[in-house]
Structure formats: structure tokens, C-alpha cells
Amino acid sequence: MNNEREKSGLALDLTHAKLAQYLPFLAWMKASTQKSIYSDFLAALTGLIVVLPQGVAYALIAGVPPEYGLYTAIIVPIVTALFGSSWHLISGPAAAISIVVLSIASSVADSTQSDFISAVLLLTFLVGVIQFGLGIARLGVLVNFISHTVVIGFTAGAALLIATSQFKYVLGVKLESGLSFLATWNHVFTSLGQANVYDIVIAASTIVFTLIAKRLKSPIPPMLLGMLASILVCFLLQGTSHNVSMVGAMPSGLPVFYVPNWSQDLFSALLPGATALAILGLVEAVSISRAIAIKSGQRIDGNQEFIGQGLANMIGSFFSCHAASGSFTRSGVNYDAGARTPLAALFTAFMLILVLWFVPNITAYLPLSAMGGAIMLIAWNLIDSKHIHHIFKSNRQESIILLVTFFATLFMALEFAIYLGVLVSLLMYLKRTSQPRVMNVAPKSYEPSIDLRSVERFDLDELEKVKIIRIDGSIFFGAVNHIQKEIQLRQKADPQLRHILIHGPGINFIDLSGAEMLEREARRLEQESCSLYFCALKNTVMDEIRNYGLMENIGEDHFFASADDALSTLDISNKDSF
Template sequence: MLQKFLPFLVWWPLVGRDSIKADLLAGLTGAVIVLPQGVAFAMIAGLPPEYGLYTAMVTPIVAALFGSSLHLISGPTTAISIVVFSTISHHADPGSAEFLSLVLTLTFLAGVYQLAFGLARLGTLVNFVSHSVVVAFTAGAAILIMTSQLKHVLGVYIPKGESFLHTWVDVFNEIGDINYYILTVALSTLISALLFKRFLPRLPYMLLAMIFGSLVSLLLGAEAHGIHLVGEMPAHLPPLSMPDFSIATIRQLAPEAFAVALLGLIEAVSIARSVATKSNQHINGNQEFIGQGLSNIVGSFFSSYAGSGSFTRSGINYQAGAKTPLSAIFAAVFLALTILLIAPLTAYLPIAAMGGIILIVGYNLIDFHHIKGIIKASHAETSVLLVTFLATLFLELEFAIYAGILLSLVFYLNRTARPKIVTLAPDPEERRRHFTNLERKALPECPQLKVIRIDGSLFFGAVSYTSSTLHRMKDKEPTLTHLLIVAKPINFIDVAGAEMLVQEAKYWKAQGGGLYLCGLKMETEKFLRRGGYLDEIGEHSLFTAKKEAIAEIYKRLEQPFCKTCERRIFRECKEFYDETN
């Protein structure tokens, strides 16, 4: 019981001299990596640079203590940052005091949603969000991120709050006013980052590239040529803050906070499970919900904005040899010490250099490999991908998430509402005459008895499709009067499905034959028996195996018809033919 409230007690016994050493090294690596990322993410969110670093100090500690993953690193992320900017920029000017207050309130509300989901044990909800939605939303957000940096990279004027399309129109109209000094700094930072990553992969390439970009801006004369600098960040730990708890603000932000909460949970749990497949660790989705929720609630009182799991930092944390969540705590501590020491140096960091770094971050977010795989694999998933992607670019970001999830659920429900109904027949070429799917191999069928297998559950959504399919079989084959359903793949039958089976039994009986079930799962059979449905279908119509069913049903076929039938696909047919001749 104590471990449920204090989940860090579960992994605390793993802490020892060796694990602490490994976690210290992993934490140091994580602190170096998150330094440029935190600044970049805060700028994407429309916040002062230090707020990204505050988020990277507070949220990882709380999430590590109250989550379930050994390697997940929480903090500011690209997708959450752009959703925060898109949401709050409609209500206040980015960077203003009102903007900061609303961001803190949004963070608090998102954390409350996430904590409530975790306490309600809704951790499995993220399993119903299609992977295509996440891939498409991330790709769309990445393009929005890169588009938002064009004014910083090109040095052209673009009004605040412009849409994706209008931003590109403005860029086209301002193309003759590009500041080539700013462009030089941005491209120098971008190209150097790529070179550092290529030839010095073990070093923090983003940090080195920003230092290089700062040196280039100093050589070019910086502000004398319109190259604006980030400015000196305050050299202190995250200050206390207070979200706006007024009824009007909460009512205004509650719907938008739900989208932020949902996106954060999807990111965190997906990343935790992805890393867990390598570390062979079991992830408790409900506990992750609680950890993410508490991290955002606590963070909102320490000048932090909404955070989630970071794929880059979590992956590097695992690769760096982290053993326990202490690595996340060490990373936050090292980051705090770093800020206290080097904060004055940010006064020389050009915004154009940050723009170049953010272009790389945005490009790396686009998962070209999975996008290509989705397009090749499924038309339905491609539709989800395309709708979510376009909605992300041209509509509100929270609506894009809802649209993608809704469309993926529609396709899911459509698939489950149309269970695969397979026609079977015995294969004479096999020694034991196994029943074979006629889609795989053309085989003759009995004119009076059709054997089918239903691959799916019989619930209220699948009743209409299943019933109409069975009736079409009868319409196509007038001599057909008996129907045997191989029910082993049917995992679930609800009241509507049971009533449909009763109606079908009456229908086939009226045709002079009957409906039969074989191989029902024990729980399904108990349900039909408890509800009295088997009484109406008929106990004599229930069988445990196909062989037993065929032997019994054959006795109920019209024997005069069997005498003239030349197909003789069952063993019983041949025995009857030999007896009559």
C-alpha cells in the first residue's frame, strides 16, 4: 500500500554504489543535452528562455519519483511547447505577464487532468490512440515549429499570431528584405551543428553550434547589423509562481488544457514503453499518468510550463547507462548548477543561432521512416495520418489531436463492426481433411450445409453486418438450409449479439434447416446459457468440435438430395453413397 503512494520505494533497493556512479554520468550527459534544448523549447512556447530550463529542473524530479519508468526523462518537449504557444497566444501576447500567468494555469489544469486519469486507472486509454495520429501530429508540429522560426532565421518582419499559410505569404512578400547578416549566423549555426553531430557525435553538438553561432555574430558586429541577442538569463533557481485560479480563466482554459494533458500522456507513456522494450521493464501506465500529473501540478508553482516525456533525452539516458530514476534527478541538479555558473553568457547568444538550432530540432521530429511505412501499409491509417497532419497545419492544434483520434476510432469501430466471415470446406488432399479457407483454395461445398468461421466479436456494432451477410449467403444458394458457425475466434458476445443468434436460429429453422455453433469459448457459452439464449437456439445446436457437428448435422440433411449430389465432400457423404449403392 505504501508503494502505491510512494512508488520510488519500488526501485530504491536498486540504488547502490555502482548504480549511483552510472546515474551520475547519465545525469551529467542529460544536463548538457537539455541546456540548449530547454532554451529552444521555451522560445517555441513563446516564453523567456529560462522557463524552459526551469521546466527541465522541476518536472523531471517529480516525474522520476512518482512515475514507474526507470529511464523516462520528463521536461519541456517540442510538441507540448508549440501547443502551449498556439493555445495561449490567442488570449495574450507571447512573453507578457498575462501570457506567463495563463501558461502556468494551463500547466496546472493539464496536471490535474493527468492526475485524475491516473487515479481513475485510465492508463490503458493511450492504447486507443493510433500511432499514426502521434506521427502525423509530430510531423505537422515540426513544420509549424520550423515555419515559426523563419522570421528569426531570415530577419524579416512577420506579425505575431500569424497562421501557417499567412506566415509563408508574409515570407514571400518580404523575400527582398532578408537580413543576410542574420541569415549568415543562422546558417553557420545550423551547418556547424550538422558537422559537429557528424564528426564529433559524443559531444553536445547543439551547445557547440550555439557557441560557434555566437562567435560568428560577434565577428559580424551583432546588433550593429540587426542581429538581436537572447539577453542575459537570471542566474537563480526556479522562483515560486502562482497560477491564475479565477473562475473565468479556468473556464477559458479547461477545454484546451485537456488537449495538452492528452498529448503529454500519449508522449510520456509511448516513450516509456519504447525504452522499456530495450530494458525489459514493465511500465505501469496508471502510475505514469500520476507521475506526469504531479510533475505539472508542482511545476506550475515553480515557474515551469507543461512538460512530458522526452524521446531524445530518455533514449540518451538509457544509452548512457542509467540504472534508476536518480539519473533524472542528477540531471536536474547538474542543470541548476550550470545555470548558476553560465547564465551571464547567454547575453551573447543570438536569436538567429537559436533559430538555426530549432530548425534542426524540428526536422529531426519528422519520422520519415514511419510515415513511409504507414503510407505503404494501410489506406485507412494513411487517411488518419493525412487528416491529422493537415489539421495540425491549418486548424487549431488541440482540434488536430481530437480529429486524428476520432478518425482512428471511427476506422477501428468500422473494422470491429465488420468481423471477417470466412467460408470453410474440408480439403480432400490433406490426410485428416482439415477445413480450409476457401479464399486460400477453391474447394467444393455442400449445397445444403455451409460451414463458416466468424473472426471477431458479436457485439451491438457488428450485429447488422453479420446478419445481413448470413442472409446474403442464403439468397445466393437457394438449396442452403443449414449453417454451422465455427465460434472459436469469437471472444465476446453481448446481449445484441446473443439476440441476433436467436433470430438467426429461428430464420434458418424456418428455411427447413438450422443454425449450429461449435467451439464456443467457455465464458461465451456461460453468457448464452445464463441469459437463456441457448434454450431458444437449442442445446442440440451446440457442439464442441467440427467433426462431431458434421456427423450430427449430416443426419438432418435431406437424404434424397444427398443421393443425387456428386460433391460428397464429407466422410459421411461417401459412407452414405457406399451404403445406397
């Protein structure tokens, strides 16, 4: 009887574990305690204060009504909390994502606001479908093809675009929509004479008070204090009497169900941009999840995170949400505030619902210029100056990737800027792999075994009639010309050379083109009274050599297990000098 109960309990545990793979909320709900629920509730209160100004700000960046940002901060976190992998990631409106949404939607939508909104919502749905599909196909590895340098360069460019887009609010002037980066700056300079001094003062007060609150390490979010200060400044200056525009009150109640425009033409026009935006959103979400997981000790499932983000954007598109991703600021605040489970994200979402239901006038007295100042600060904080300086200082190729991505972001369609950054980084990688390091090595010592080191670095004497070269990299079709050239240069430089020994612990694999090149070189060297040998190859590389027939064609006696075996077999006339 007891055995049957144990078996039954084991079967239930296995079933629950299996379900938790597809329904992650089962795991954290089971782990929730009264203490963790209380901690999540307190963290949610902090999250609410942070998301209120950010939700409105990012909606303005995306070009949609302010309430859409808060709708996004309600629906998206609920879905990602239930189906995502991270217990601390807070998804929703994000600055870089919002500027891409504006860029893509404005490039395909007609001039009316309703057409633009339809484009934004369909774009959000497509982003969700692509993300969900990548997660189901277990293609989480795709995010690894977007290097951190590309993300830094893109984000810095997006930050400059975001700041540029806010000048019309900060200066209180009218600028045409859809202008390029340079055209916008040109219009800004030509419109300085019509700038509203009251808007400038209000925007400056937002920036100044936010920075002061940040410097004083205020327990209340500095941006919120900056906005409250700007409302007070606007009231004291009687801003409404001097043409200062307000954000206005938001509609009360919950986001309503709305079906996006499903026209074939709009679908086709948005698909390329949706693909780039989907991948960018996944990179942000997974990067933030992993960064926080290092502190929390949680294991992140990238594919499940894809699924959670995809479902959130798909469902959100039917409830007036623009495309969203993880928020580093809100996620960091959530973890630092003591959140234990995704229940904190659910609590914050429900609190936002209460705000929209009972106090929709919360933004009625908020000047647009104050929002513009706050968004400029957000843009400034997006620029990772520390990493940018490190990249420029340490790596020329990474610097090129960063600059290409940055300028492409400013002067190209944003989705193509991401593609270009990825393409350049892949080309740089291919260039490096096609030119593996080939160095001369020689014995530094013979006891207890032969220790081969770089001739140049350790200033070593090379052996007579023997050239030992180490190859660090794979011998594949892209690298065969480079390696063949290096072998030939060494042979021609020493007419007395009789043996070339390739020391191969740094060789990862050899493909058919590589094997054929080595066989040709071995035949050529034999004709010129020189022999090609190999030692210390990995077992997997030896398997490839056998499969390609290289060992059979040039002889098994040309392959040695170690440098000791090779040099003890070859005629080394000056061994005693070491």
C-alpha cells in the same frame, strides 16, 4: 526470539514495499550503490550538455522567456524522478508539447506578455491536475485510445508549425504573432525582401555545423557544437552591428515561487486545451518509458507515471515552468550514457541550478537566428518519415487517420486536432468491428479430425447442401446487419441449401442484439427448409448464449462442440470424396 525477529523483519519489508508503491524513490534509493551513483553522475554531465540548448530552444517554441525552459528542466525532472515509475525517463521541456502550449495560451491570453505568462502557468497547473487525477483514478488505460498513428500525424504537423514559427528569427524579419499557418507563410514570402542576410548565414551555419558534427559522431552533442559555431560566425561577421538579435543573459538564481492567475474566465477558457495537452503529455511520457524499459528490463507502472507527471506539472506551475512531458532525446542519452537510477536526473537538475546561479550569461552571446536554425533541425527530427512511409505503404485506413490528424494540426486549434485524430481512429475501429470477416470454409482433410480452411484460399470444394461459414469477430449490435446480410446472401445463392453451419472459434462475444438476430435467422431459415447450426464456440460465448435463451429457443441440438460432431450428425453426402 529468532521467530519474533524474523516476523519483525518481514513486517518491515512489507511496510517498505507498500510505501514504495506510493513513494517510488524509496525503491531506487535502496538499490543505489557507490558504483551506480558514480554512473549516474557521469550520465548527468552528458545530460547537462544536452539540456542547455534544448531548454532554451523549447522555451522559445512555447513563447516564454529562455530561462523558463531551464526552470522547467530543473523542477520537472526532480519531481518525476521522485514520484515517477521509470528509472531512466527524463522529463522536462519537449518540442511538441511546447508548440501546443503556445497555441492554447495565445488563443486565450491578452496581448501583453504578463497575461500570456499567466495563461501558460495556469495551463501547466491544469495539465498537472488532470494528469494527477487520472493517475489516482487508475485510468492509465486511457493512453491506449490514442493510436501511434495519431501521435505520428500530430507530431509531423507540430514539427511543420514549429519550423514555420522560427522563420522570423532565421530571416531576421518581424512577423505578427497569432497568425494562422497559411497567413504566416504568406507574411514570410512578402517579407523576403526585408530579410537580414547575416541572420540567414548564422542560422545556416548552425544547421550545417550541427549536421557535420552528427555525421562525424561527435562525443559532444552536435546541437551544442552547432550553436558554438554560430556564435563564432556571428562574432566574425560582427552580427550585432548588423541588427542580429541575441537571446540575452538569463536572470541569475533559482526559479521563484509564483502563483498563476486563478480567474474563473481564464480557467474555463484553458480547460479544454489543458485536457488534450494532459493526455498528449501522458502518451509521450508513457511511450518513452516503455520504449526504454524494453532495453532495461524494468517494469513500468503507467498509473504511477501519470501521478509523477501530474505532480511535476502542478508543482512546476508555481515555479515558472511551462507544461512538460518526457523527452525522447534526453531520456535516450541518459540511458545510453549509463544512468542506473533516477539519481541521474537529480544530478542534472542540480547542475543546472549551478549554471543559472554562477554563469547566467551563458546565452548572452547566442543569436536568436542560431536558435531558430537549431529549432528547425529539432522540428525536422520530429518527423518520423520511416513510420509515415510504412503507414502509407501498408494500410489505407491508417493513412487516412494520419492525414486527417496532420492537416487538422496545421489548420485547427492543436488541442482539437488531437481530439479529431482520436475520433477518426475510433470511427475506423468501429467500422472494422462492425464488419467482421465472414468466409466460406470447407474440410481440407478429415484425418485425424476435420480441418476447416478457407474455400477461396485453398480452392476447396464445398459440401452438398451444407454451407459452413466462419465469423472472425464479435456478434454485437454494430455488426448484426452485416452478419445477417452475409447469411442471407449465402442462402439465396444456393436454393438447394439445407444446412448453414457457423464455425465459431473466431467469435469473441455475442450481445443481446446479436442473439436476437441469430434467433430470427434460425426461425426464417426453418420456414424455408434450411437449418442454422453452430460449432466450436468458446465457452464464454456459450455462457452468453445460454443467458440470452438462444440455446433454449432454437434447440440444444443445433449446437455442437466441434466441427467433427456437427458434420458427423448432419447429412453429408459427399464425405467420401475427401
